[in-house]
Amino acid sequence: MVRAGQERCSAPYHEEVVVLVIDRVIALIALAVCSLVYWATLSYPPEVVAFPKFLLYVFGGLSVLIFIFPGQQKSYNFKKIFSKEKFLTIFLLIGYTIVFPIVGYFVTTFIFAIIYLWIFKRQGLGQYLIYSAIFSALMYLVFQKGLYVWFPEGLLL
Amino acid sequence: MGGTIFDVVCNVFQITNLLIAAGGVLTGIIFGGLPGFTASMGVAILLPITFGMDPATGLILLGALFAGAMYGGSVSAILINTPGTPSAAATVLDGHPMCKKGKAGEALREAVFASFLGGIFGVTVLLLFAPPLARISLMFGPPEYFLLAMFGLTIIATISEKAVFKGLLAGALGLLISTIGMDPLLGIPRFSMGFVNLLDGIQLIPAMIGLFSIPEVLNMIHLHKHPEETPTEELCPDFKNIKIGFPKLKQIIKFIPIYIRSSIIGTGVGMLPGAGGSIASFMAYNETKRVSKHPELFGTGISEGVAASESANNAMASGAMIPMLTLGIPGDSVAAIMMGGLMVHGLQPGAELFTSNGHIVYTFIISLYVANIFMLLFGTFFAPYFTLATKTPRHYLAVSVTLLTVMGSYALRGNMFDVYVMVVFGILGYLMKSHGFSVIPTVLGIILGPVAEAGLNNMIAISTGDNILFFLFQRPISLILIVLTLLSIAFPFYRRIRESRVAI
Numbered sequence: 001m002v003r004a005g006q007e008r009c010s011a012p013y014h015e016e017v018v019v020l021v022i023d024r025v026i027a028l029i030a031l032a033v034c035s036l037v038y039w040a041t042l043s044y045p046p047e048v049v050a051f052p053k054f055l056l057y058v059f060g061g062l063s064v065l066i067f068i069f070p071g072q073q074k075s076y077n078f079k080k081i082f083s084k085e086k087f088l089t090i091f092l093l094i095g096y097t098i099v100f101p102i103v104g105y106f107v108t109t110f111i112f113a114i115i116y117l118w119i120f121k122r123q124g125l126g127q128y129l130i131y132s133a134i135f136s137a138l139m140y141l142v143f144q145k146g147l148y149v150w151f152p153e154g155l156l157l
Numbered sequence: 158m159g160g161t162i163f164d165v166v167c168n169v170f171q172i173t174n175l176l177i178a179a180g181g182v183l184t185g186i187i188f189g190g191l192p193g194f195t196a197s198m199g200v201a202i203l204l205p206i207t208f209g210m211d212p213a214t215g216l217i218l219l220g221a222l223f224a225g226a227m228y229g230g231s232v233s234a235i236l237i238n239t240p241g242t243p244s245a246a247a248t249v250l251d252g253h254p255m256c257k258k259g260k261a262g263e264a265l266r267e268a269v270f271a272s273f274l275g276g277i278f279g280v281t282v283l284l285l286f287a288p289p290l291a292r293i294s295l296m297f298g299p300p301e302y303f304l305l306a307m308f309g310l311t312i313i314a315t316i317s318e319k320a321v322f323k324g325l326l327a328g329a330l331g332l333l334i335s336t337i338g339m340d341p342l343l344g345i346p347r348f349s350m351g352f353v354n355l356l357d358g359i360q361l362i363p364a365m366i367g368l369f370s371i372p373e374v375l376n377m378i379h380l381h382k383h384p385e386e387t388p389t390e391e392l393c394p395d396f397k398n399i400k401i402g403f404p405k406l407k408q409i410i411k412f413i414p415i416y417i418r419s420s421i422i423g424t425g426v427g428m429l430p431g432a433g434g435s436i437a438s439f440m441a442y443n444e445t446k447r448v449s450k451h452p453e454l455f456g457t458g459i460s461e462g463v464a465a466s467e468s469a470n471n472a473m474a475s476g477a478m479i480p481m482l483t484l485g486i487p488g489d490s491v492a493a494i495m496m497g498g499l500m501v502h503g504l505q506p507g508a509e510l511f512t513s514n515g516h517i518v519y520t521f522i523i524s525l526y527v528a529n530i531f532m533l534l535f536g537t538f539f540a541p542y543f544t545l546a547t548k549t550p551r552h553y554l555a556v557s558v559t560l561l562t563v564m565g566s567y568a569l570r571g572n573m574f575d576v577y578v579m580v581v582f583g584i585l586g587y588l589m590k591s592h593g594f595s596v597i598p599t600v601l602g603i604i605l606g607p608v609a610e611a612g613l614n615n616m617i618a619i620s621t622g623d624n625i626l627f628f629l630f631q632r633p634i635s636l637i638l639i640v641l642t643l644l645s646i647a648f649p650f651y652r653r654i655r656e657s658r659v660a661i
Contacts, residue, residue, distance in 0.1 A: 051610040062326040081591040120552040147209040149568040
């Protein structure tokens with residue numbers, strides 16, 4: 001049985017509603033951040049936070065405007081925005097930045113490059129090994145020998 | 158003065174600087190030719206390499222890279238139907254059809270020659286107009302600097318974005334981020350959340366590297382896993398037998414009006430904060446089509462279309478430097494990153510840059526002529542080979558860029574905290590871009606925040622007792638800036654109303 005108004009729940013209509021909801025959620029998050037920062041400004045002398053307060057009024061006002069007039073983006077593709085490979089990349093990057101100062105530049109960079117390449121295409125491990133060794137050495141030469149940037153040596157190298 | 162000119166020319170023609178310029182152009186062409194890599198990303202990840210260089214040499218590298226990238230985008234646009242940079246999108250319209258007709262060599266010749274002429278025109282305008290414009294900045298007081306920052310931010314947030322409120326919110330976010338750190342009036346730490354590293358505020362370079370590079374890396378990885386979402390790349394039939402050479406004098410003379418008109422459009426649009434290369438090249442393309450005797454041929458593969466688009470986007474590159482060097486308002490995202498590079502070397506845009514540090518800024522400007530000559534030579538002799546770079550597997554590119562972002566952020570102060578800042582801003586940039594927010598207003602907000610705050614504080618101090626609005630209305634430049642700011646906010650709404658009326 002076809003219910004009244006069911007035809008309105010077609011894909012484009014559904015997408016439109018999603019866009020409106022997401023934009024409003026973004027506006028609410030922005031307002032929450034704005035309130036939190038405003039609350040933080042109360043612990044400072046007024047002259048120190050005059051400019052941030054002025055900005056917070058503007059920020060809050062714009063958030064309210066986005067809440068009232070949402071739908072400034074055509075659609076959201078959540079599968080693309082929050083895809084598995086993107087999460088994995090961010091996770092690897094965070095892991096690398098945590099391990100890098102503890103273990104040391106060479107070992108971490110070499111291993112990170114191999115894991116990164118292997119995760120995204122499981123072929124040619126030999127090529128990956130050569131690439132990772134050359135890239136790590138090249139970066140070492142450019143930054144440490146050329147620009148005198150001393151990378152952390154860590155526990156290993 | 159004579160001595161200064163001689164010193165500048167000698168500096169530009171030092172063997173190190175010539176090699177740096179050639180290397181910058183070559184890297185830029187490769188970056189520009191790689192779909193998914195943008196000029197801003199290239200300049201952002203190579204900026205840390207300039208830290209250890211002499212300021213003039215560092216700027217030469219970045220300027221050459223920008224010029225190379227603007228041209229490089231056209232090579233992949235013509236040969237594989239995919240613009241390497243957004244600025245080359247208009248080049249695809251006639252460039253690739255020419256390629257399909259077996260005229261790839263002619264299209265590449267026109268692209269490099271038009272890019273060269275556009276670039277030379279833009280640099281000449283920069284050389285002639287930047288110094289007097291910089292002197293105008295001497296007439297600016299604290300209120301004008303505050304209003305100039307507001308104008309720069311509103312125009313960049315509204316002109317290029319369809320989502321006006323989101324653009325403005327992104328700009329306000331950048332300004333708010335700039336307030337983290339020591340307060341300039343009393344020296345009290347603000348919003349530093351107990352982190353000693355935040356007392357100096359958020360470092361601009363790691364923030365920019367994160368905002369510009371990490372979203373591109375994530376997209377690269379996504380496209381690597383989902384090749385069906387990649388635009389169709391169609392290689393030309395005569396790809397392996399392309400001969401470029403120099404254009405004939407008869408054709409150069411015939412195309413002179415196109416080169417001049419498009420270069421003027423490109424430079425003008427470049428000077429407008431936020432407009433960018435794609436707007437410049439499409440405007441020039443449309444204008445050339447409009448005045449042409451045979452507009453119906455545009456889009457079918459004619460040299461005029463390539464000439465218009467390429468002259469405009471290369472002229473835009475220098476045009477974007479004019480407001481950045483003179484007033485501290487970058488014309489586009491690359492100019493914003495280059496401004497960050499200036500600030501790292503302790504150089505402040507404005508009149509002083511052209512007086513106290515004249516030898517640096519003039520060396521940079523003159524080196525842009527050299528960069529354009531290198532671009533002409535590389536483009537003429539090696540263009541088809543640059544396309545081979547586009548065949549590099551995306552996962553190799555992604556890992557290289559990811560590692561470079563970490564090394565580059567660490568190189569600024571030898572501090573892991575800056576790397577964490579880069580990662581946080583990278584994630585923020587990705588979330589912003591995927592939800593319809595541009596990151597350019599945020600970067601501009603971080604750059605202009607201190608200028609705006611100092612301007613506002615000083616304005617309040619010197620307007621003792623007066624109503625601030627009344628005080629501002631008494632100052633002609635302030636009044637002009639207020640009107641321009643209001644117009645820049647109103648323009649997108651006017652455009653939308655006009656478009657909806659046309660649709661009806």
